[in-house]
Amino acid sequence: MQSLLIIGFVWPEPNSSAAGGRMMQLISLFQRQGFKITFASPAQDSDFMIDLTAFNVEKKAIVLNSASFDTFVKDLNPALVLFDRFMIEEQFGWRVAENCPAAMRVLDTEDLHSLRLARQKAFKEKREFKINDLLEEDVAKREIASILRCDLSLMISEYEVEVLTTTFKIDMSLLFYLPLLLExxxxxxxxxxxxxxxxxxxxxxxxxxxxxxxxxxxxxxxxxxxxxxxxxxxxxxxxxxxxxxxxxxxxxxxxxxxxxxxxxxxxxxxxxxxxxxxxxxxxxxxxxxxxxxxxxxxxxxxxxxxxxxxxxxxxxxxxxxxxxxxxxxxxxxxxxxxxxxxxxxxxxxxxxxxxxYMRTLFEVGFKAKIQALQDNLPQHRLNNFMGAVLQHHSLKSTKYMSKWIEEKNKN
Incomplete structure (x- = not known):
């Protein structure tokens, strides 16, 4: 049985937000593909988080800017790592790449944060949002870098797939449209x-x-x-x-x-x-x-x-x-x-x-996509040269910033 590590921005709260429901749908989808799942998060426990163990998911608390994660992920040795939003990939992506280089790295975007923030900014400035506003959004630079560093990004909106492929020239091989899934x-x-x-x-x-x-x-x-x-x-x-x-x-x-x-x-x-x-x-x-x-x-x-x-x-x-x-x-x-x-x-x-929105419309195609990428991961990464460039430079900068914080926290 293959191991899947999900690194969560927060612990899932399906009764509080659509994001929590989305995460539980993904967990179910991967379990149906035969993955054994560990869900890890640096977030504090909440009164409304779901009991993951009741869904046969192992729960693991992790720490930001700590080498303890390196030991944990190396021992787990997952075949696939799912990052819950780009901020989590920024924090832990380089550690996964360094300690488990063969693990497939998947980003669940939830939505395009940069699109939401750019629209919010335009609204508050009382002007019409234009797609080129995204090119000036700092969060967009971070988010696009995260998408490029990953082997696959799950997209919940067809419009956002269009934005990524036309405005940011992201190759479709790095994206998979997977909306909210219903039974x-x-x-x-x-x-x-x-x-x-x-x-x-x-x-x-x-x-x-x-x-x-x-x-x-x-x-x-x-x-x-x-x-x-x-x-x-x-x-x-x-x-x-x-x-x-x-x-x-x-x-x-x-x-x-x-x-x-x-x-x-x-x-x-x-x-x-x-x-x-x-x-x-x-x-x-x-x-x-x-x-x-x-x-x-x-x-x-x-x-x-x-x-x-x-x-x-x-x-x-x-x-x-x-x-x-x-x-x-x-x-x-x-x-x-x-x-x-x-x-x-x-x-x-x-x-x-x-x-x-029926799960049956997407399940077979999603399983085939994951399997095809796993079977051809080295070549897939070679084809994504810009991702390799960003992985090299971003990994170095994020790594040493994190290590600096780690040492600072010891004192």
Whole structure:
């Protein structure tokens, strides 16, 4: 049985964020390929992290800037190492390359951080985002270097694959499109989920540690929700999300029907009880777990172009997509009041799940890609000369910075 080491940015919290759910999907996918998995992370334990041992995954705490990791990874001798986001590859990639040179190195990008940050910067500067903004983003230089140093990067968004191949000229051999993956039971049984008549209220749900979610709640409070309430004076919007700060909690207003509910004990339960999901995201990247979850719950959504990016392909959306606040509010009210439109949107979401997110659509191709790279790894690395250059120079600079910190910590 081959050994897989996953180095996590944090311990997985599938009930707190789409990233946590994504990680558990990857764990399941690799286990189905026969890998024995060790999950290591320098992060502190959290109250909401999943019990990895219950999923037959060994849990290992590791330390940044410490030679103890070298001993650990050499003894484990994994066939494959998966880095959870580029920051983890920066910290541990050189140690893996030095101590286990034959191990295949895979990066799970989650989303393109540089794209999200560049869009956020453009938004805050009150200007339109242009793709060339990425070329000036320091995080992009780090992120692209990490992608080049790895043997394969898993991409969750087709648009981001396009950005990497056109703007940054990354070869497709280094990328694999692997969105959020769902099982058959993710397709909602319309006889079991609440009907239009048995649902009430609007909902937004999202981890508040994620800046695009916090900005969305502010936008809802200041702009979108007042427009909805003009048409539906008794309407209620429930805001759910893990890790709400005091500034989030202060937005709660019973009078305005704007209710901050905090962490949902069962996210799918509260989404199934709602009639419409509102997600007016103004910046971000990747694909949005909250919108895919809404489809699983049979709940129509109103979102923006950023929210729906790369999610439905050529299929009609699970509701409406618009960046105009007045139109956004009008569409939200229409979905809330018109049962025929609501049922049509619900059916659209089911088709999107079936045609774009089923695990069975990707599993065979993913397994073949991993196997082909393992069988041909030396030649694959020779073909990626820029990656070898970056591995050589980045490894040296990161290595000696880390060793300096290590020695400093001893004193």
């Amino acid at each position: 058959l039971d993710a397709i909602p049984n319309l006889d079991l989920v609440p009907s239009f008549q048995n649902r009430r209220d609007f909902i937004f749900i999202g981890n508040f540690l994620h800046e695009p979610n916090w900005n969305t709640v502010q936008y809802l409070k200041e702009t979108i929700w007042p427009l909805v309430r003009k048409q539906l004076p008794a309407a209620i919007l429930n805001i759910y999300g893990a890790y709400p700060s005091q500034k989030v909690l202060q937005l709660n207003s019973v009078k305005e029907g704007f209710l901050i509910q905090g962490r949902a004990d069962n996210a799918q339960k509260v989404v199934k009880q709602a009639r419409v999901v509102l997600a007016p995201l103004r910046f971000g990247a990747g694909i949005k777990g909250k919108l895919l979850e809404a489809m699983q719950c049979g709940t129509p959504t109103v979102t923006t172009g950023i929210g729906a990016e790369s999610m439905q392909g050529d299929l009609p959306w699970n509701g409406f997509v618009t960046d105009n606040p007045e139109l956004f509010a009008n569409k939200a009210v229409a979905l809330y009041q018109d049962e025929k439109k609501w049922i049509e949107a619900q059916q659209n979401g089911i088709e999107i799940i079936k045609q774009r």
